[in-house]
Structures are given as C-alpha cells and as structure tokens.
Amino acid sequence: MTCKEIQELMWCGEITQQVQEHLQTCERCRAEQATLQELGLAVEAVPIPKPSRSLLPSTADIQAAITAHKRRRFTKWLSAGAVAACLALALTQIPSLLETGKNQSDVSDPSLLPQTTPKQAAPVEQIQTMLGTYHYTLKSQEPSIVKTTLPASFAGSAQGTQENLYYAYANVLSQEVNLDMTTHLGHEVDVYSLPLNETFAGGRIDGYQDCEVVAVFDQNRLVGIWLRTVGGSAMAAIDNKLFGEITNQLWGEWAKEQKLETRSADTVSWTPDQVITKYLDANNRGDHATMGTLLSLNYQFYLMTNGAGSTTSTPIVTGNYYGPMIEPNAKYQVKFVEDIPTGTVDATALFLVRNRQPYAMKTYEVDGGPNAMFFYMTQESKGGPWQIDNISTGP
Incomplete structure (x- = not known):
C-alpha cells in the first residue's frame, strides 16, 4: 500500500x-x-456550549396537559376506584401499625433494600479504553501482573531506598490523565505491564522505540498509568507529554518541593572527595543504606529503572539502589580530574524526560582497586550538597 x-x-x-x-x-x-493524535487532543479540549434556553416544556404547557387529562372520560369511575384502593390499603395496614413493639426504623432502613453494584470493566479493558483515548493500541492482550505495595508516602526515605521517588514521578504522569495514586499509598496493588504497537511518546525521542504501558490497580480500580521504554529508564504520560512539560520545573526544584531529598544538614559542608571517601567506607562495611543516601536522586532513579521490565518483581529494580559492586578494603586514592560544564538548558525531548540542569559537576578518579573508577559528582542547586551522580569503571 x-x-x-x-x-x-x-x-x-x-x-x-x-x-x-x-x-x-x-x-x-x-x-x-x-x-x-495532536488534532484528536485539540478537538477533545474544545468546550461544548450549553443550550441558550431551557429545553423543558413551559409551565403553561404542563398545566394545560394536566387539565386536559382531568377532563377525560370515565374520570368519575377512576376516582371511585382510587378511593376504593385507598380504603383497601388502609384496612390491610392498620393491624400492622397497631402491632406492639414494632420498630418503624426497620421499614425505612436502606440496608434492607436490594443493593445494586455497577459492574466494573476488567483491568485490561480499562487499560484499552484509556489508551484508545490517546490513540495507543495493545500489542498483546496477555499482561504481566505483579503484586506490590505502594510506599506509605511520596516523601523521601532516610533509609537510602527511594521507591517513593519512582512513584512520585509516576504519579505526575498519571495526574496528567486525571488519575492519582495519592489516596492509595500504603495499599497492596496489582501492576499490569503490556506492550504497545506504537513507539514511545509518539516517536518523539530517537532511539527509544519499543514501548510498554504500566497500569496500577487497587481492588480492580485503575489508579495510575504511564508509558515506559522497554528495559530503559524513560517514562511519559500516555498523552505523550514528558515530565518537564507537565511540571515546568527543573528536576532539582521539583524534588525539593516534593520533599524527596532527605539529606542531613552536615552533608552540605562535605566536599566531593569527602563524599566519595564516605561512600567507600560504607562499601567496606557493606552499609548499602548509607551508600544510597550519598547518591543523587537522578542516579538512584536510573538504578531503579534501567533494565526494569515485565519480568521484574515490581515495576522497578529494587535490588540495587546504591551503585556498582566495588571491592571492599582496598587502598583507594581519590584524585580530582576536571570540572564538567553544565551548559545551557537543553530543549530536546530526551532532556524533558527529567528536565534536569545541575548547578555544578566534577569528575574524580579513584585508583587502588582492580580497575580505575570514575566518580561523577553533582551539586543539584547552588548551596546544595555534593552527591554521586554516576560511577563507571575503567580498563
């Protein structure tokens, strides 16, 4: 064709x-x-005007209809029948009303009336309906389903694990399409993952093609939904909007506003090489929680999402929130390498996935182990603490 x-x-x-x-x-x-897709969204946004006048019949028309009805033939017979019916009803009800000890509240108790519960669509059907609004289609009808428990709060955790960060980010994307996980925090939920026929975020980002939808259900009720790249860490709302377009905030500003940072006051005074030394000391002790707190939220987010897929036990990779494996108890030497220019704000779609612009960045080389390691240090905002933004190993 x-x-x-x-x-x-x-x-x-x-x-x-x-x-x-x-x-x-x-x-x-x-x-x-x-x-x-853009045209469809624009059409949906057009308000539908209300009628300029009431479409109900006028009071005069209603009164005329009632009067005409009263003048119909056989009115006297109908009236007589109505009187007889009322008398019969009264005669049958009087004995029960006179019955001693009768609790009239039982008659009016709503709980005794038949209850009807509206039928709720199956989860996959709810996902299809939601996706269809934004012109996405499922490649498969067979979802991967895992049970997990949402964090008790979106606020930061002092334990080093940052699952709350992932769900706070995902909730921004869900709120874009009028869903919200806030009132379901702490609940056990079912997470559905399904592949899509279309490319990620409408093909806006080069190299990010294969796409999945992730949907969160609490008691079969859809409470959260977003797109993610298969095996990658890029996420978007199902209307193709990216994090930066929704929040209009830089990553650091948003994290601070959402109280995702849980750094103690003394961390602000630590130099980059001191942060690296504390990280290596925690590694020697096997103290993963402390190691996690020394990483930037950006690096933690990457570790939690890179490689996540339908085979993981939760929507995120929870086994590693503290960085790569480093040989403990080696005599490491920390050396400054260079300052990294942060440059101007990038306007590309890939940048808007996180909309991040650190205040300052530096590179340090750490020698003494089997391989040289490079620590990329970042200061998210002016006056903020230095954090480890990435760790890579050399030959």
Whole structure:
C-alpha cells in the first residue's frame, strides 16, 4: 500500500495490522499519525456550549396537559376506584401499625433494600479504553501482573531506598490523565505491564522505540498509568507529554518541593572527595543504606529503572539502589580530574524526560582497586550538597 492509502486508513480510524507494520518503517506516516493524535487532543479540549434556553416544556404547557387529562372520560369511575384502593390499603395496614413493639426504623432502613453494584470493566479493558483515548493500541492482550505495595508516602526515605521517588514521578504522569495514586499509598496493588504497537511518546525521542504501558490497580480500580521504554529508564504520560512539560520545573526544584531529598544538614559542608571517601567506607562495611543516601536522586532513579521490565518483581529494580559492586578494603586514592560544564538548558525531548540542569559537576578518579573508577559528582542547586551522580569503571 502507498503512503497515501495508509494515511487515508489512519484518518478513517482503521489501524489494521498492515498499517501498523507500515508505521514501523515509514517516518513520514509516523509524523502523520502524530499530527492526527495532536488534532484528536485539540478537538477533545474544545468546550461544548450549553443550550441558550431551557429545553423543558413551559409551565403553561404542563398545566394545560394536566387539565386536559382531568377532563377525560370515565374520570368519575377512576376516582371511585382510587378511593376504593385507598380504603383497601388502609384496612390491610392498620393491624400492622397497631402491632406492639414494632420498630418503624426497620421499614425505612436502606440496608434492607436490594443493593445494586455497577459492574466494573476488567483491568485490561480499562487499560484499552484509556489508551484508545490517546490513540495507543495493545500489542498483546496477555499482561504481566505483579503484586506490590505502594510506599506509605511520596516523601523521601532516610533509609537510602527511594521507591517513593519512582512513584512520585509516576504519579505526575498519571495526574496528567486525571488519575492519582495519592489516596492509595500504603495499599497492596496489582501492576499490569503490556506492550504497545506504537513507539514511545509518539516517536518523539530517537532511539527509544519499543514501548510498554504500566497500569496500577487497587481492588480492580485503575489508579495510575504511564508509558515506559522497554528495559530503559524513560517514562511519559500516555498523552505523550514528558515530565518537564507537565511540571515546568527543573528536576532539582521539583524534588525539593516534593520533599524527596532527605539529606542531613552536615552533608552540605562535605566536599566531593569527602563524599566519595564516605561512600567507600560504607562499601567496606557493606552499609548499602548509607551508600544510597550519598547518591543523587537522578542516579538512584536510573538504578531503579534501567533494565526494569515485565519480568521484574515490581515495576522497578529494587535490588540495587546504591551503585556498582566495588571491592571492599582496598587502598583507594581519590584524585580530582576536571570540572564538567553544565551548559545551557537543553530543549530536546530526551532532556524533558527529567528536565534536569545541575548547578555544578566534577569528575574524580579513584585508583587502588582492580580497575580505575570514575566518580561523577553533582551539586543539584547552588548551596546544595555534593552527591554521586554516576560511577563507571575503567580498563
């Protein structure tokens, strides 16, 4: 099929298997699909005006209809029948009303009335409905489902683990489509993961193609949903908006406002090489909690999400929040290498995934072990503490 035929099918809403296969290889048609999605969102945003006048009949019309009804034939017979019915009802009810000890509250107790519960759609059906609003389709109907417990709070944890950071971030993306996990914190939930036919965030980010939807259900009720790259750490709302576009805040500002940082006051006075030394000392003790607190939230987020997929026991990789394995008790030497220019604010989509612009960054080399290691240090904001932003090993 030609691109013109494919695009005609897309505009008619016929996303067939052939159309999906064509979109995977044709950049022009993917751009047309993105235009269609933007148009759909714009149309949905147009307010529907209310009627300029009441559509109910006038009071005079209603009164005339009642009067006409009263003048119908056989009115006297109907009236007589109504009187007889009332007398019969009274005669049958008087004995029960006179019955001693009768608790009239039993008659009016709503709990004794038949209860009807609206039927709730199955989780996968709820996901499909939500995705369809934003022109996404499921590649598979078979979800990966795991049970997990949401953190008790989005606020930071002093224990070094930062699951709250992940869910606070994911909740920003969920709130974009009018869902919210806030009132479900601390609850045991079911997390569904399903692959999508479309590319991540509408193909806005080069190199990020394969995409999954992650949905959180509490008692079969959809409370959170977002997109993520398969095996990667990029996330987006299902309307394709990225974190920076939703919050309009830099990562450091948002983390501070959400009280995600839990640094003690004395950490502000530590120099970068002191932070590295404390990290190595904690590694010698096997103190992973302390190691985690010395990492930047950005690095912790990367460790929690990089490699996460449908096979992990939770939506995040919880086994490592403290960095790579380092041989303990070696005689390490910490040497400053260089300052890293932070540059100007990047406007690309990949930058907006986290919308991050540190105040200062430095590189240190650590020798003495089997391999040289490079510690990338960051100061998220002016006057803030130095933190480990990444650790890599050399040959």
